[in-house]
Amino acid sequence: MSYHNPPTPPRKSATFDDHTLAEIRRAAATGIYDIRGGGTKRKVPHFDDLLFLGASISRYPLEGYREKCETSVVLGTRFARKPIELKIPITIAGMSFGALSGNAKEALGRGATLAGTSTTTGDGGMTDEERGHSQVLVYQYLPSRYGMNPRDLRRADAIEIVVGQGAKPGGGGMLLGQKISDRVAEMRTLPKGIDQRSACRHPDWTGPDDLEIKILELREITDWEKPIYVKVGGARPYYDTALAVKAGADVVVLDGVQGGTAATQDVFIEHVGMPTLACIRPAVQALQDLGLHRKVQLIISGGIRSGADVAKALALGADAVSIGTAALVAIGDNDPKWEEEYRALGTTAGAYDDWHEGRDPAGITTQDPELAARLDPVVAGRRLANYLKVMTLEAQTIARACGKNRLHNLEPEDLCALTMEAAAMAKVPLAGTDWYPGKGGF
Amino acid sequence: MPVFDLSATPLRALNSALHGLEQGTNDTRFEVVNPRGHHAVAVGIDSPVSVEVHGSVGYYCAGMNDGATVTVHGSAGPGVAENMMSGTVIVEGDASQYAGATGRGGLLVIKGNAASRCGISMKGIDIVVHGSIGHMSAFMGQSGHLVVCGDAGEALGDSLYEAKLFVRGSVKSLGADCIEKPMKPKHLEKLARLLEKAGVTGVQPEEFRRYGSARKLYNFHIDNADAY
Numbered sequence: 001m002s003y004h005n006p007p008t009p010p011r012k013s014a015t016f017d018d019h020t021l022a023e024i025r026r027a028a029a030t031g032i033y034d035i036r037g038g039g040t041k042r043k044v045p046h047f048d049d050l051l052f053l054g055a056s057i058s059r060y061p062l063e064g065y066r067e068k069c070e071t072s073v074v075l076g077t078r079f080a081r082k083p084i085e086l087k088i089p090i091t092i093a094g095m096s097f098g099a100l101s102g103n104a105k106e107a108l109g110r111g112a113t114l115a116g117t118s119t120t121t122g123d124g125g126m127t128d129e130e131r132g133h134s135q136v137l138v139y140q141y142l143p144s145r146y147g148m149n150p151r152d153l154r155r156a157d158a159i160e161i162v163v164g165q166g167a168k169p170g171g172g173g174m175l176l177g178q179k180i181s182d183r184v185a186e187m188r189t190l191p192k193g194i195d196q197r198s199a200c201r202h203p204d205w206t207g208p209d210d211l212e213i214k215i216l217e218l219r220e221i222t223d224w225e226k227p228i229y230v231k232v233g234g235a236r237p238y239y240d241t242a243l244a245v246k247a248g249a250d251v252v253v254l255d256g257v258q259g260g261t262a263a264t265q266d267v268f269i270e271h272v273g274m275p276t277l278a279c280i281r282p283a284v285q286a287l288q289d290l291g292l293h294r295k296v297q298l299i300i301s302g303g304i305r306s307g308a309d310v311a312k313a314l315a316l317g318a319d320a321v322s323i324g325t326a327a328l329v330a331i332g333d334n335d336p337k338w339e340e341e342y343r344a345l346g347t348t349a350g351a352y353d354d355w356h357e358g359r360d361p362a363g364i365t366t367q368d369p370e371l372a373a374r375l376d377p378v379v380a381g382r383r384l385a386n387y388l389k390v391m392t393l394e395a396q397t398i399a400r401a402c403g404k405n406r407l408h409n410l411e412p413e414d415l416c417a418l419t420m421e422a423a424a425m426a427k428v429p430l431a432g433t434d435w436y437p438g439k440g441g442f
Numbered sequence: 443m444p445v446f447d448l449s450a451t452p453l454r455a456l457n458s459a460l461h462g463l464e465q466g467t468n469d470t471r472f473e474v475v476n477p478r479g480h481h482a483v484a485v486g487i488d489s490p491v492s493v494e495v496h497g498s499v500g501y502y503c504a505g506m507n508d509g510a511t512v513t514v515h516g517s518a519g520p521g522v523a524e525n526m527m528s529g530t531v532i533v534e535g536d537a538s539q540y541a542g543a544t545g546r547g548g549l550l551v552i553k554g555n556a557a558s559r560c561g562i563s564m565k566g567i568d569i570v571v572h573g574s575i576g577h578m579s580a581f582m583g584q585s586g587h588l589v590v591c592g593d594a595g596e597a598l599g600d601s602l603y604e605a606k607l608f609v610r611g612s613v614k615s616l617g618a619d620c621i622e623k624p625m626k627p628k629h630l631e632k633l634a635r636l637l638e639k640a641g642v643t644g645v646q647p648e649e650f651r652r653y654g655s656a657r658k659l660y661n662f663h664i665d666n667a668d669a670y
């Protein structure tokens with residue numbers, strides 16, 4: 001009698017899943033790593049793993065519309081003669097003209113200005129449109145120094161020295177030839193159409209002692225007027241924060257692994273950097289150890305999407321947050337209304353990340369004049385302002401529920417964690433317990 | 443002529459006096475004594491004044507200079523004339539690392555030697571070194587001219603864009619994508635003018651060799667993977 005195995009459905013490997021197999025084939029076919037935009041797509045412990053407790057018998061809440069909940073924040077109070085005052089603790093992160101179209105940059109400036117907050121230049125220098133439409137503009141000082149000049153330094157409201165980004169701590173920028181238009185090439189002093197790799201280290205300083213002297217120079221050039229931020233990718237947040245402070249920063253910007261990028265190797269985006277959630281407490285601890293929490297301000301970025309995220313970041317000790325990807329989505333990035341065109345590019349709305357190719361149907365991550373013209377900067381600016389308002393209202397709703405008349409009065413005690421990982425990273429108790437990993441020695 | 447004694451006067455007083463000078467001001471000549479290795483001496487000047495610094499300076503002397511003539515009668519620390527826009531910076535002695543880094547315009551003259559990474563990421567500045575330069579000089583140089591009357595260290599012009607390099611002596615090694623290129627009459631002319639402006643005498647343009655970008659790394663290509 002012969003024996004037949006009952007048939008089993010085909011089984012795919014968890015290790016060699018479809019995406020992994022496709023990537024192996026892609027690498028074999030092209031011989032070059034995958035480059036893309038956006039942030040890490042893997043799931044990492046995040047603000048979703050925290051909940052607010054709200055008010056109870058021992059804490060009374062504030063009335064929604066009648067009792068004020070202050071949202072403003074002042075950045076750069078340590079050394080700068082002219083600190084920055086923002087109405088809301090949500091800023092627009094640095095994204096370069098070059099990576100983004102002129103219209104997109106203008107829209108970000110308009111939206112930020114309507115909402116009473118700041119926007120930031122990027123790797124590629126400052127454009128007149130951007131300066132003109134941004135009431136408060138932070139000027140990035142990057143390793144490439146493209147377009148860097150003292151005139152723009154003086155017409156900026158703050159200076160952000162970029163040491164790293166969460167999407168690629170230790171990596172430089174990339175802008176591929178398709179996006180190096182005449183104007184972009186001229187601003188960067190580069191030949192048109194080349195695949196441009198920005199430096200990953202600053203050309204004229206290395207290490208915290210040099211950084212201190214660099215900050216002195218920038219302060220002297222700008223007569224100690226402007227707040228100086230130092231932006232680092234999430235890597236060693238305790239020490240990076242302490243060293244930035246030692247070097248003389250007014251503000252530390254800390255960008256976790258979820259942070260977006262215009263174009264980077266996928267392997268870098270997915271495998272280098274610390275989750276945003278894991279960065280905040282060590283950075284706050286460093287500031288507290290130095291007696292400078294709230295004196296040197298901390299801005300957190302990387303995966304901020306909603307007022308709840310804002311409230312959670314602030315509760316853990318940040319002074320403000322910064323958004324990149326969410327701001328682009330608000331002005332129209334990956335909008336399903338372009339689905340047909342996304343399909344033609346071999347992707348779908350919500351997954352489009354070949355920003356380096358400059359063929360963005362939404363006209364945002366492109367230098368193609370026809371595509372760029374699709375984005376109306378006035379309408380898009382209004383959308384961004386709406387979104388920023390909603391985030392602020394959401395954060396206020398939570399703060400009032402926790403009995404706080406200022407967003408900045410939120411505290412870790414207002415939170416609980418849903419997972420052991422989040423409890424360990426945020427140092428707030430696992431829901432239903434009074435314990436988090438590391439507390440009490442185990 | 444205003445004189446700033448940095449052993450008695452704070453740096454801030456010097457730099458703020460040098461900024462925002464009214465057009466047509468009579469004070470167009472400044473003197474700095476006892477710089478004692480101070481950092482950020484005479485930075486961010488935005489008018490055509492002249493500054494004589496008597497002694498040696500620390501980091502970033504004449505940083506972001508835009509139009510002034512700054513002379514250091516001594517040696518300069520790292521990043522002298524970094525990101526210069528226009529004007530002239532002269533170092534009578536030696537210069538440390540990153541001299542003229544990211545400079546966009548103007549002329550930097552170093553009468554002694556310059557250390558490593560001279561002209562790193564240069565974007566239009568002209569640099570003339572009477573002596574020799576260290577390793578990794580003109581790394582990622584985008585535009586401008588680097589003239590070296592002596593020798594150059596390892597990896598000259600690594601990942602070079604369109605900066606033009608002229609070296610009279612030996613070059614220890616060339617960096618990725620940097621090659622020797624033929625010296626054409628227009629290069630000899632430019633070189634002669636730079637040598638004259640920099641006060642180099644007894645040296646002929648014909649004694650130099652020219653180096654520039656092979657432009658092979660300008661676009662990603664799998665066959666160049668070893669160089670990335």
Ligand SMILES: Cc1cc2nc3c(=O)[nH]c(=O)nc-3n(C[C@H](O)[C@H](O)[C@H](O)COP(=O)(O)O)c2cc1C
Binds near residue numbers: 094095124164
């Ligand atoms: C299109 C794009 C361009 C960017 N360009 C820069 C840049 O030029 N300099 C920089 O420091 N960060 C840059 N970033 C990173 C942002 O400043 C910020 O750190 C990040 O977007 C925050 O994370 P989020 O996108 O999850 O909000 C860029 C991000 C994006 C999405």
